[in-house]
Amino acid sequence: MFGDAKASQLDASNRLVAYYENLLTVNREGSEVMAVNDAAGDHAVSVSDATYSLTKRAIQLSRQNFGFNATIGPLVKLWKIGFTDAHVPTDSQIHDRLALIDPLQADFNDADLSIFLKRAGMELDLGGIAKGYIADRIADYWRAYGKRAGMIDLGGNLLLVGDSPAHPDGKWRVGIQAPSSERGKAILSVKIGPCSAVTSGIYERHLEAGGKSYHHILDPQTGYPRQNNLAGVTIFSKASIDGEIETARLFFAGQPVPGWAADRPDLYGAVFVTKDKRVTVVGLKDANVTVLDPSYQVTYTD
Numbered sequence: 001m002f003g004d005a006k007a008s009q010l011d012a013s014n015r016l017v018a019y020y021e022n023l024l025t026v027n028r029e030g031s032e033v034m035a036v037n038d039a040a041g042d043h044a045v046s047v048s049d050a051t052y053s054l055t056k057r058a059i060q061l062s063r064q065n066f067g068f069n070a071t072i073g074p075l076v077k078l079w080k081i082g083f084t085d086a087h088v089p090t091d092s093q094i095h096d097r098l099a100l101i102d103p104l105q106a107d108f109n110d111a112d113l114s115i116f117l118k119r120a121g122m123e124l125d126l127g128g129i130a131k132g133y134i135a136d137r138i139a140d141y142w143r144a145y146g147k148r149a150g151m152i153d154l155g156g157n158l159l160l161v162g163d164s165p166a167h168p169d170g171k172w173r174v175g176i177q178a179p180s181s182e183r184g185k186a187i188l189s190v191k192i193g194p195c196s197a198v199t200s201g202i203y204e205r206h207l208e209a210g211g212k213s214y215h216h217i218l219d220p221q222t223g224y225p226r227q228n229n230l231a232g233v234t235i236f237s238k239a240s241i242d243g244e245i246e247t248a249r250l251f252f253a254g255q256p257v258p259g260w261a262a263d264r265p266d267l268y269g270a271v272f273v274t275k276d277k278r279v280t281v282v283g284l285k286d287a288n289v290t291v292l293d294p295s296y297q298v299t300y301t302d
Contacts, residue, residue, distance in 0.1 A: 009142075009145060009147075012141070013138050013141060013142070016134075016137060016138055016141060017134055017138065017154075020050065020130070020133070020134045020137065021134075023047075023048060023050060023051050024051060024054070024126050024130045024133075024134075025130075026073060026076075026077075026123065026124070026125050026126075026127070032045075032047040032048060032051040033051065033055070033124050033126060035047070036055075036115045036116075036117060036124055037073065037117070037122070037123040037124055039116075039117070040117035040118075040119060040120055040121060040122040040123065041117065041118065041119050041120025041121065041122070042120070043116065044107070044109060044114035044115060044116035045114060045115055045116070046112050046113050046114045047113055047114070047115060048113070049113065051115075052108070052113040052114075052115065054126065054129065054130070054133050055070065055106075055108075055115055055124060055126065056108050056115075057129075058070035058124075058126055058128075058129050059071075059103045059106045059108070061129075061245060062103035063103050063104065066248070066249045066252060066253075067219070067220075067226070067248045067249060067251065067252025067253075068128055068129070068245060068248040068249070068252075069101060069103060069220035070103060070106075070124055070125065070126060070128070070129070071100070071101050071102060071103050071105070071106065071117075071122060071123070071124060071125075071220075072101055072125050072128075072218060072220050073122070073123025073124055073125035074097040074100045074101065074121060074122070074123050075094070075097045075098070075101060075218050075220065075223055076125050076127070076218065077123065078093055078094065078097050079207070079214070079216075079218065081205055081206065081207045081214065081215070081216040081218075082205040082216055086207045087207070087209065088207065088209045088210065088214065089223075094223035094224070095223070097223060098220075098223050100119060100121045100122050100123070101122075101220050102119070102122075105117065105118040105119050105122060106118070106122075106124075128244060128248055129241060129244050129245065131154045131155070131156065131157040131240070131244065132157055132196070132198060132239070132240035132241035132242070132243055132244035132245075133240075133241045133244075134154065135152050135154050135157050135159040135196065135240035135241075136159070136196075136239055136240050136241055138152050138159070139152060139159055139161050139240075142161055143161070147161065147162070148162045148163075148165075149161055149162035149163055149164065149165050150162065151172075152240075156198065156199050156200070156204065157196070157197075157198050157240050157243070157244070158174065158196065158197040158198070159195075159196045159197075159240045160172045160174075160192075160194050160195055160196070160197070161194060162194055163193070163194065169191075170193070171191045171192060171193055171288075172191070172192055172193070172194075172195075173189050173190070173191055174189065174190045174192060174197045174236075175187075175188070175189050175190075175292070176188050176189075176190065176199075176234055176271050176273065176279075177199070177201070177203075177232070178273075178293055178296075179201060179202070179203040179231035179232055179273060179275075180203070180231075185293075186292050186293070187273065187279060187291070187292060187293045187296050187298075188271070188279065188281075188289055188290060188291045188292055188293070188296075188298065189289070189290045189292055190236070190271070190284060190287050190288075190289055191287055191288040191289075191290070192236060192268070192284070192287040195236050195237065195238065195268055196235075196236070196237050196238065196239060196240035196242070196243045197234055197235070197236055197243065198234065198235050198237070198240060198243030198244055198246075198247050199232055199233070199234040199235075199247065200217060200232060200233055200247035200248065200251045201231060201232025201233075201273075202215035202216075202217065202225075202230070202231055202232065203215075203231060203232065204216075217251060219252075226251065226252055228251075228254035228255075229254065229274045229275050229276065230251055230254055230255075230272060230273070230274055230275070231273045231274060231275050232251075232272075232273045233247055233250045233251050233270060233271065233272050233273070234247070234270065234271045234273075235247050235250070235267070235269075235270050236267075236268040236269045236270070236271075236283075236284060236287070237266060237267050237268060238266040238267075238268070239266065242266060242267065246261075246267060246270070250270055250272070255272065255280075256270070256272060256280055256282050256301060260282065261283060267283075268283060268284060268287070269281070269282050269283030269284030269285075269287065270282040270283065271284075273296075277295060277296045277297065278296065278297045278298075278299075279296050279297065279298040279299070280298075280299050280300075280301060281298065281299070281300045281301070282301055282302070283302065285302075
């Protein structure tokens with residue numbers, strides 16, 4: 001947060017993150033999402049407005065079958081990629097979990113804000129959308145106090161509020177990480193105004209086992225990590241939650257989608273990075289792109 005940032009406002013921002021994490025996490029007992037998971041196949045659970053609205057949107061998106069699936073919890077818990085006890089499951093274990101991944105088996109009651117997972121063993125996992133939602137809520141809080149500029153970094157989710165005070169042109173500089181290099185080594189830099197930059201990649205969380213590498217982006221259709229030539233995709237958008245959604249859509253597509261964002265002025269562009277060091281920059285008409293690593297082949301498209 002830039003300008004007359006007060007410690008109390010920064011502390012309140014951190015408390016806001018903790019508040020939403022306590023509602024939405026599946027990595028500790030006691031959250032509202034875990035209460036819904038624990039009641040699967042037995043009864044509906046009433047939750048807060050935030051949990052209800054985010055979960056309902058997540059399920060609606062999941063029913064579009066473009067890769068994102070909020071009922072993927074059983075599969076995530078099976079692989080545990082990103083945790084010390086991560087392992088490669090058997091085909092039989094994966095098959096059993098796939099039977100529980102079905103967004104059509106989630107019911108919502110607007111009257112009492114209740115959510116019911118109709119099959120025992122079903123589990124919500126909002127990890128593919130929650131960070132973006134939380135980043136947007138922090139930005140709302142800052143705007144409510146008239147904060148002129150700030151940077152919200154939730155790890156893979158960057159939300160840039162207002163004009164950059166670091167540059168005379170007011171534009172931010174966002175680097176696109178080189179997947180095979182150390183953290184902070186960028187392929188290119190994007191000069192852009194206030195926006196969200198969200199990245200999904202195979203290089204952050206992965207499991208090494210049996211001479212193979214398994215990344216954390218699981219395919220709800222196969223039960224295994226999604227296989228394509230992408231190392232990562234970054235979305236530039238107005239809202240961070242939309243960046244989360246669209247990184248899933250484009251990562252699962254594996255390549256630029258014709259007409260993507262044609263009727264969405266809130267989606268500014270995308271950067272695809274492949275395993276064989278090719279980069280495709282989509283859109284970003286109002287941004288300047290500077291190539292920093294000439295070993296990558298960069299192309300541009302609308």
